[in-house]
Amino acid sequence: MSTRIAFLKGHGTENDFVIIPDPENVIDLPPAAVAALCDRRAGIGGDGLLHVVRSAAHPEARAMAAEAEWFMDYRNGDGSVAEMCGNGVRVFAHYLQRAGHVAEGDIAVATRGGVKTVHIAKEGDITVGMGKALLPEGDVTVSVGERSWPARNVNMGNPHAVAFVEDLDHAGDLYAAPPFSPASAYPDGVNVEFVVDRGLRHVALRVHERGSGETRSCGTGACAVAVATARRDGADPAVTGTPATYTVDVPGGRLIITERPDGEIEMTGPAVIVAEGEIDAGWLETATP
Numbered sequence: 143m144s145t146r147i148a149f150l151k152g153h154g155t156e157n158d159f160v161i162i163p164d165p166e167n168v169i170d171l172p173p174a175a176v177a178a179l180c181d182r183r184a185g186i187g188g189d190g191l192l193h194v195v196r197s198a199a200h201p202e203a204r205a206m207a208a209e210a211e212w213f214m215d216y217r218n219g220d221g222s223v224a225e226m227c228g229n230g231v232r233v234f235a236h237y238l239q240r241a242g243h244v245a246e247g248d249i250a251v252a253t254r255g256g257v258k259t260v261h262i263a264k265e266g267d268i269t270v271g272m273g274k275a276l277l278p279e280g281d282v283t284v285s286v287g288e289r290s291w292p293a294r295n296v297n298m299g300n301p302h303a304v305a306f307v308e309d310l311d312h313a314g315d316l317y318a319a320p321p322f323s324p325a326s327a328y329p330d331g332v333n334v335e336f337v338v339d340r341g342l343r344h345v346a347l348r349v350h351e352r353g354s355g356e357t358r359s360c361g362t363g364a365c366a367v368a369v370a371t372a373r374r375d376g377a378d379p380a381v382t383g384t385p386a387t388y389t390v391d392v393p394g395g396r397l398i399i400t401e402r403p404d405g406e407i408e409m410t411g412p413a414v415i416v417a418e419g420e421i422d423a424g425w426l427e428t429a430t431p
């Protein structure tokens with residue numbers, strides 16, 4: 143009889159994840175296994191995978207264990223590793239509370255992008271302290287077909303290129319990663335956001351995520367977009383001394399992003415667990431030769 147591996151499925155603004163609880167880090171999850179689990183036809187399906195591990199049990203997180211008991215070992219749908227996932231960390235925290243590992247209130251979660259504070263309210267949306275954005279200097283261009291746009295390089299722990307466009311349809315079908323230049327701007331690839339204005343401090347985006355393709359939302363991407371838009375609008379909180387709050391519509395819902403004068407960014411949005419079950423470990427072995 144084959145062993146079973148517990149899993150859950152969740153999403154944040156329809157950025158969806160396979161969740162694998164593995165407190166002691168005993169489940170082997172090579173890239174091919176992650177890709178098989180995230181496969182929408184032959185697997186469970188997801189933009190990414192949240193491997194839930196105690197920080198003390200993971201070599202990449204041990205140094206953060208005193209600050210944050212739990213480590214979000216985030217993987218993209220193609221099996222690649224990413225530094226941070228803004229929607230994922232809300233879903234991760236929601237899972238921890240649902241499983242009884244943490245209570246409501248503020249909890250610390252270790253990520254490859256550092257320790258993040260997540261506020262779990264009694265009910266409703268979850269707020270994450272996303273840290274500060276870095277805005278590396280230098281011109282970046284992204285293209286889709288014949289069209290090209292200047293893009294703002296924003297790092298939220300992971301890399302983003304934010305392009306303001308006239309029409310979100312100009313981003314095309316986004317099956318393939320949009321080419322960017324110069325290549326040296328993103329040696330490890332990039333998440334690309336296409337943005338249009340919707341109103342006062344209100345924008346909408348489409349995104350091509352590195353390692354996942356077009357997704358219905360990207361939390362770090364929404365933060366990158368809010369920061370890029372604030373700079374474009376002359377609403378840099380460090381200069382004005384007042385927080386800038388942007389509503390960012392994504393295909394899968396809405397995220398609210400606030401940047402404070404000290405540069406700290408908070409993101410608020412939903413986190414949903416939709417199912418739980420068991421994976422046949424025998425299938426996973428055959429799916430990952």
Ligand SMILES: N[C@@H](CCC[C@H](N)C(=O)O)C(=O)O
Nearest residue numbers: 224227228229300360361362
């Ligand atoms: N969907 C995430 C971002 C996930 C990682 C990204 N694809 C990368 O490779 O950097 C989010 O909500 O932030």
